[in-house]
Amino acid sequence: MASSKNSDESEKPQPVMLVAIDESEHSAYALKWTLDHFFNNNSSAFRLVLVHARPSATSSVGLAGPVYTGAAEILPIVDSDLRKIAARVADAAKQLCIKKSVNDVIVEVVEGDARNVICDTVEKYRASILVVGSHGYGAIKRAVLGSVSDYCAHHAHCTVMIVKKPKTKH
Numbered sequence: 001m002a003s004s005k006n007s008d009e010s011e012k013p014q015p016v017m018l019v020a021i022d023e024s025e026h027s028a029y030a031l032k033w034t035l036d037h038f039f040n041n042n043s044s045a046f047r048l049v050l051v052h053a054r055p056s057a058t059s060s061v062g063l064a065g066p067v068y069t070g071a072a073e074i075l076p077i078v079d080s081d082l083r084k085i086a087a088r089v090a091d092a093a094k095q096l097c098i099k100k101s102v103n104d105v106i107v108e109v110v111e112g113d114a115r116n117v118i119c120d121t122v123e124k125y126r127a128s129i130l131v132v133g134s135h136g137y138g139a140i141k142r143a144v145l146g147s148v149s150d151y152c153a154h155h156a157h158c159t160v161m162i163v164k165k166p167k168t169k170h
Contacts, residue, residue, distance in 0.1 A: 015128035017046035017159075020118045020148070021093045022053070023085060023132075030133030030163035031093060035100040049106045049125050050093050053117035054086040113116040122156045130156050134164045 006029055019034055021027050031050070034054035036080045086109045097105045110117045124132055132149045 008148045014047045015045065015166070016049055016129040017044075017050060017126045017131065018118075018122055018125060019051050019131045020053070020114070020133070020152075021089055022114070023089050024133065024135060026135050026165050028092070028133075029165040030131055031096055032100075033163050034131050034146050035038060035097065035102055039100065039102045041043075041101070044102075046128070047106075048097070048104070049108065049121070049127065050090070050097075051118060052086055052089045052093075052107075052109045053112045053114035054082055054109050055110055057082060059113070070140070071105035073103045115155070118148065118152050119156050122152075122158055127158050129159045129161060131137040131161045131163060134162050 017034070017038060019031055021031060038046060039048065055115065057075045060078055060082060061074060090107045090109055093106055094105065097103070108121060110121065112120075118130065118132070121127075130152060132152055134149055135147075149160075149162045
C-alpha cells in the first residue's frame, strides 16, 4: 500500500528573516547579534535575506531638479561613490555571514529611501521578521532625520526587532 502525504505534512517554505544593513557600526552589530542568536551552527528556522537601501545620487546631493550649474557633472561621481559604498556594505555583510558559517544568504541592494526599500523587501520575500539596528539618535536628530526603525516598526507587515548596540562604558 503506497503512503501519501497529506497537505499538513507537505513541506512548508522556510520563513524569512530580513536584516537591513548599512555602513554604520549599529547595523554591523545588529547583523552579528542576529547571526549569533538565530543562525548558530549554520542551522536556523529562517532563510536569511539582507537588504541595503542605496540612496539615489539626486537625493544625496539634495536636488529637486537640475537647479544649479554643475549638477550634471557631479551626479555621475556621486552615483559611482554610492555604488562603491553599497558594494562594500554588501561584501562586508557577506564576509561576516561566511565567518559565522552562514553561507545560504541572499543580499539585495535596492536604490531608494531606506524606509520604503526595507518595507517593500519585507513584502517581496514575505518576511516573518525584520531586524534593524538602532542608531541611537536623540529626540531632535530623530525628529529631523526620521527614524527608519520607527517607520518600519509601524509600516512593515511582520514582526520588527530593533537591535540596540550596548553603550560603551568610559
